[in-house]
Amino acid sequence: MALLVVKFDLKKRVKLAQTVWFMYWFAVLAGILVLSLGLFFKIELRKRSELMDNNESHFLPNVLITMGLLACGINAFGGKVCYDSLDPTKFAKWKPVLKTFLVFCMVFNALLILTALLCFIMRIPLQFTLAEGLKNGMKYYKDTDTPGRCYMKRTLDLMQMEFRCCGNDNYRDWFEIQWVSNRYLDFSAKEVKDRIGSNVDGQYLMDGVPFSCCNPSSPRPCIQYQMTNNTAHYSYDHYTEELNVWRRGCRDALLSYYGGIMNTIGALVLLVTMLEVAVTIGLQYVDTSLSTLANPEDIESESEGFLLEKTVKETFTDIMANMKAMGKGAKVEEGGEEGVATVS
């Protein structure tokens, strides 16, 4: 007993073929959309690859680009088949390929679902990459004279201003590294000598942050230096001061930015998957309705379309039996050869 049988006459068949053809063209556009989303994500990752230590994984955008191209190809082919299905002579040349094509489509849909899941999961490795990259970036902030790192300062400053964040976890990360280049330090001054002497590595550490951490919404001019010293500034308490510098860490800011992009892409890929499943089902109906003509010579005769030839259980047992037969077939050959070898 077949699954989800629908009766078709000529008019209904024509309408079905036209609808599925139309949907296939939408699906081609959806494939182009997935491709462009993959490209967009790739470009966004490249833009900030310096902050991720050039170590970021391009696996997800590459997968999206591949799936987009595959979707375009598959859907264009499916559309052509639907267009030809109204003409029996043209359809006859596609008939033998159609079964394998449908199986291929189902595999492709499963891969699409996996891609959507991947979009939501890849956030976690990204988090670690960002943490590493930002820590190193801050270390190289002062190296504006080292070739290869001379733009790190500008990149970090622009990023902190654009994403409204400061430091890795918060602004205190700047207290732990030397972000002022030695070229601008007067080593004969007492203050400099004190600070350098105060830690093991001989670094000029201070309780100050770069100007790009400053928050324009603050009612008072930005306090960048001697931030932990309440007496250094009039009417200032660094425990209660909230608006002076950005309180958010850049790792959080970048992660939520990329996370938002990935969530949107994942949702869109799920929608595309639903469209793909719909067109696959449509093509299955087109195929079966044209194969079960009551009178094969007369195209105006009635036919039945179904989703599966037998019920789900029977189809499953059939597939398992086929696979076992194929496995036994391989074994039988080996056994036969051995038998032959032993006989001779």
Place this chain on the structure above:
Amino acid sequence: MALLKIKFSQQRRVRLAQGLWLLSWLAVMCGAFIFCLGVYLKIELLRRDEVMENTEIHVVPNLLMLVGLASIGANWVASRVCQDSLDASRFPRWKVLLLGWYAVAALLCCLLLAVVVLSYVLQGRLEESLKVGLRNGIRFYKDTDVPGRCFQKETIDRLQMEFRCCGNNNFKDWFEVQWVSNRYLDFTSQEVKDRIRSNVDGRYLLDGVPFSCCNPASPRPCLQNQLTDSRAHYNYEYQSEELNLYSRGCRQALTDYYMGLMNSTGPGVLSVILIQLSVLLSMRYLQTAVEGAMALETPEGESEGYILEKDVKATYADVKAKALDLLKFAQVDPASEAAGAEEGEKEAEATAKAATPPPAS
């Protein structure tokens, strides 16, 4: 002798109508494009409304929006006329409207040209408006506790960071204004008292700038305070330091930005003018060709299309005569009363004269 005559066979007339129909729909989309351009320009001007003192420059986007809407309407009417032009029963009702349509289309072209001219002419007014607006913004930078001005600081900071500029003309504008609020000044300290006494108005002036003037491309951490004192910072030379702060003034930056916007829309507006003119000319040809065909005995035959029935001089003389006629018609009524009174007098004289001779005879 008509101006720019062209012969039209039936097939050519049909082609002209179809082509004009397509062209008028293209012109509708151009009108929509002009409208969107006006909206975009208006939004960009409104975003920086706080640093502009007057809204004279808004006439450019307002005109663009008006012309866009009018152009959509006029070209939609043109497409309807095209659809009806090949049907002899439906075309005559458009005849009266067409003269008005030509006037509207010509007016739209003139307005678009005026927009292009205005966008160049108003540059000076824009600069003036920005100069005053920015000066006020810098003066009220410190008033973050005064209602109505409390966002000036944030506005100016974001403006300087986004447009990469500092001050009105350059960063020295910040030296002349107190930009630190009195709430954050310790009036018991010697330094503050010195600075306040050093000028007539008792303002806390310093040779420093806000953080938003800092240039991220500078190789050294930003120097904001004591900018004119080369000894206050190690390895710092005030005269030769170029990358520390943004060197451009915000007035220049904003003017360049808006002029760039308006210049880049110039070619688009000019091509829309050309499209509108071609719609106008094609419509005139179609009208005269179809009217000529309807007047023929065989409507399928050849007719002539022209722009003006006679040449320019003759048409001008005609128009002048018509206008004078209209004026004379207005004057005829008082003149005819006087004429009527004269005639009455003449009759009376004639009867009087007729009355007198009999006594002689």
